[in-house]
Amino acid sequence: MKLTDGNPKVGLLGGLSIGYQERLAQVSDQGDIELGSGTHYLLARNGRGKTTLLRTLAGVLKPLDGGFSCEGRCQLLSEDMTFDRELPARVILKCLLKKADCKQAIELAHNLELNLVKPYGKLSTGNKRKVALLVAEFSVQEGRSDILLLDEPFTGLDAFAREIFQDLWSKRQDGVLRLVSCHPDFDSMEMESSVLISDGQIVHLSGENAPKQWGDLKIQLN
């Protein structure tokens, strides 16, 4: 992981192969994939290697073969990340965020109708995800290259909360690279840039000719 100022980059080099004991997916030898700042959706069917790819990019898991580069400070928000069940969300935010960021996170938490005093263990699945997402989003620092690797962040989130986060991503001009794995639930969901894992191949779709809506993208998945 290399730290650069304000311009995060993720590069998946041709031949990168991911998996545990067996290979789950790989980048074609013919072309590297380069992702810059902005939101990129990571799409694949279950068990195809979305989480594995995110863990590999975060440096938590070694690739089976090939290489990759992450220029920026990574944050991996895995789907199963939890906090101590007795801690209220407010305490979690205070412990993990700087004072000014924490204040902003608490304001957004109110908009998201997240109960900040209820113990974490008593929150619903969606509200637990909100806590983790708030931590990740407000850990981002201006002028620093930040890479957020978000593993199914919308699981359990209602449409209202999801829209708030998607609005936040589009409004914040923070130069953050977000790689978001998800299973969208409506066909018209817009995706400017998407990374697909299909038939064991990792491909990047972007540019004018690439499909931009989940409805068009999902038919390419296998």
Add this chain to the structure above:
Amino acid sequence: MQLYRLTLATMLQRKVWIIAFLCALIMPIVLPYLTPHESNPNLVAPARAQAAWICLWVVSIAWVFFQAARFGDDTARSGLGAYFLSTGVSRVSQMMQIWLACLTFLLPLVCITVAVCLVGAMPGDSAQAKMWIATNMQYAALFLLVIMPLMMVATSVGSRFGSTIGYLIPLCMSVYGMYGVGYLSMMTTVQDNVFLDWLYVVSPHYHLADLTPRLVFRHGSMVGSEFLQLVAYFVGIKIVLSMLSTMCFQAKPVT
């Protein structure tokens, strides 16, 4: 130091620390009155010192070790370890932050114990009082040298094998080092067995850090050289255990 703050906040939130602190504070006041103090009022002061230090050992072994093991386990299993790893917080740094958070609770407990001994059991004679202070300080230093690395063992073993094993291993080590080695010593004197002799040599002699008899029977503090020898011995054990803990700690579950 985010993990340190989070661990500290979790310990505060669980509130069991109140019981630990009350034990360290109230037991040395109450327990000495179980002695036949009416017939011999001089028994109260040494009994208080004994109760204070025994309470500290029990609280550390029963509560602090368990907390350390549980936090090691939780960090690895909850995905937090992987999260911090991805942000650049190394495995070793994570272990140290958890360990430091546990130490933050242990240090005030040691201070309370020393304060109880100095305030509630200080001898009247000025020469004895000086000796009393020195013995308590030596005891506190040796106690920390024994408990601190075992806390690290609890955290690291907990992260790899779960909180139960993470708790039991330092518990068994401390009990063995405090009492088991004494039995082993007796066995080596009656049996001529090379294996037992070696076992005795490589065993952690934690009983050497227990200065309670010195306080109870007013033997006075250790001479400088003797104390430094013990410090060097426990620092050696600390280095070995710290190295093993560093190798053992894992921030993410085995995949």
